[in-house]
Amino acid sequence: MLTRDDLLDLFRRSGALLDGHFRLSSGLHSGGYLQCALVLQHPEHAEALGRAIAAAVRPLRPSVVLSPALGGVVVGQEVGRALGVRAIFAERQDGVLTLRRGFVLGETDRVLVVEDVITTGGSTRETMQVARAAGAYVVGAASIVDRSGGRAAFNMPCHSLLALDLPTYQPDACPLCAKGLPVVKPGSRPVVA
Numbered sequence: 196m197l198t199r200d201d202l203l204d205l206f207r208r209s210g211a212l213l214d215g216h217f218r219l220s221s222g223l224h225s226g227g228y229l230q231c232a233l234v235l236q237h238p239e240h241a242e243a244l245g246r247a248i249a250a251a252v253r254p255l256r257p258s259v260v261l262s263p264a265l266g267g268v269v270v271g272q273e274v275g276r277a278l279g280v281r282a283i284f285a286e287r288q289d290g291v292l293t294l295r296r297g298f299v300l301g302e303t304d305r306v307l308v309v310e311d312v313i314t315t316g317g318s319t320r321e322t323m324q325v326a327r328a329a330g331a332y333v334v335g336a337a338s339i340v341d342r343s344g345g346r347a348a349f350n351m352p353c354h355s356l357l358a359l360d361l362p363t364y365q366p367d368a369c370p371l372c373a374k375g376l377p378v379v380k381p382g383s384r385p386v387v388a
């Protein structure tokens with residue numbers, strides 16, 4: 196089984212989790228930066244993470260995995276592979292998350308919503324709504340990382356492999372700026388493995 200230390204090590208080695216002083220695209224500053232795609236770019240890691248999620252959610256007996264594009268697609272595929280069930284995704288059309296490409300859900304489907312990262316829980320909730328609107332039953336949600344600090348509550352089973360709290364700060368109230376540490380944009384310099 197993957198321990199918290201295993202996961203943190205995996206994320207750090209692949210550059211998916213950086214420690215430092217960052218200016219995020221929102222303009223906020225943070226001492227940590229997370230980009231799950233950088234761990235999922237390695238198929239063997241994606242597969243291992245998918246297997247770990249599958250082991251935790253198997254008792255929910257999902258019959259299909261539904262992920263919001265793009266972030267949830269790769270890990271959703273791997274969870275589906277490990278469970279031996281379909282893995283489909285919802286994507287935005289005119290701003291609304293929707294099933295396209297002929298993907299179908301019906302009332303016999305037990306849907307597990309899978310994401311890479313749960314931040315506020317908003318997109319997980321929206322994805323659940325897509326499944327319910329199609330008449331399916333939602334059995335729960337899962338993600339690789341939960342950075343909601345426990346604030347994303349779904350009133351149903353939700354399993355995340357790794358809880359991560361990465362505080363963000365307004366630049367004028369940033370303790371790292373106060374220490375005089377130079378701020379960088381994530382990805383603007385090579386990551387040392």
Ligand SMILES: [Zn+2]
Nearest residue numbers: 224369371372
């Ligand atoms: Zn700062």
